[in-house]
Amino acid sequence: MNKILIVEDDLSIHNSLDELLKQENYITYNAYSGSEALLLLEKNNFDLILLDLMLPGTSGEEIIKRVNDIPIIVLSAKVSCDDKVNCLLSGARDYITKPFRNKELLARIEVQLRLKTNSKQLLKYKELELLDDSHTLLVCQKKVNLTKTEYAILKQLLLNNNQVISKNKLLDLISEDTLDCSEFSLKVHISNIRKKIKTYTNNEYIESIWGIGFKIKD
Amino acid sequence: MNKILIVEDDLSIHNSLDELLKQENYITYNAYSGSEALLLLEKNNFDLILLDLMLPGTSGEEIIKRVNDIPIIVLSAKVSCDDKVNCLLSGARDYITKPFRNKELLARIEVQLRLKTNSKQLLKYKELELLDDSHTLLVCQKKVNLTKTEYAILKQLLLNNNQVISKNKLLDLISEDTLDCSEFSLKVHISNIRKKIKTYTNNEYIESIWGIGFKIKD
């Protein structure tokens, strides 16, 4: 679920952008002036900013200088080479001149967001996503809190996707992260993981192989 | 010293690109066909690829699919939206239509190379801002004094924004700034930082990941 901030004062452009992005399942935030954008930037963590240059309040160029760690795509009617070069050199990642094709905008947005997620280590399977560096599980893009042991178990199952892991092997694999885990508690943990996954989807993910162990359902 | 591979079969365009880049102190490598490009890619480690689409031998589109870890800027006479979208979605970082201004090309090259080197993030997150020189923290623009150790801890957490840092790793990271910090005192410091942040905002910023460590809340 990527969060995109739209900074644009022209209402009709702003609304059509907003609609377009929502159709693509982005979460949009709306600023109609430069100063409003700066306020939102203080409260939220965005994945991308779409930025008009000619804004009431703080100018787009000013915002580029203030923002450092969030990719910015400039959307501007200014077609001059100098404007482009200025923005790109002062920190913008891309510069698209109006009018533009929606498909191209979406593709260029994808490029920037791809860079973010590419650097992250993740285990993905259908609706499940395990973000290793933030130690979180996303089920249908929604955060689910797992305990240390639950996380370790699910990680091993996903690592050995579609392969059966015996209970003993599983216990062995997670033994670095947790001590004293027995077969008794393993089944409780599995049950708890299933319950947590079930809060956001009806699909079963952990399959029991009778007498042997568990695997991720194909 | 950045190494750029130019993949272009038109001799006059190729040569003028080569000259332009050399003037800017880039090291250029030259491929005049797709297959030649692939050969060079096997032997060398480039920082950037400038890629024409219509090539003898392997096509530009094919090369985009083969290359994964090197930023590609497509330079093409194809102006259609579909061509752009195709390239961008299949892995290119940028797409410039011919003819183009040299200055714009150079700026867009800078953007891609900047991403490589500019991995350090600014220490600003939502309502928090760390002023690196004066050892102060701004919470909602208000000054808060941090001690040396507190500053070091928060700095490491913000540098690894939204990523879990184990307690041991954290202690290791701050060991340059402070000696003898144990897990016992770490939790006291975290508690004190939280208390200080709380004087100006009700938002939680430092999250505990049970059994592992801490991270900045998303």
Place this chain on the structure above:
DNA sequence: GAAAATGGTTAAGAAATTGTTAAGATTTTG
């Protein structure tokens, strides 16, 4: 089809980790 074995769920208490506070030790500053 009944008995035995395995798997699933639940709840409660045990165990481990984290949070808070205060006091004394240490370091820094004037």
Place this chain on the structure above:
DNA sequence: CAAAATCTTAACAATTTCTTAACCATTTTC
């Protein structure tokens, strides 16, 4: 050197997680 600031330690409280155990469901075996 004394005062102030900072850091560490330790004790206790609060919280989260883990294990145990009982009970029920399902599958296998005989």
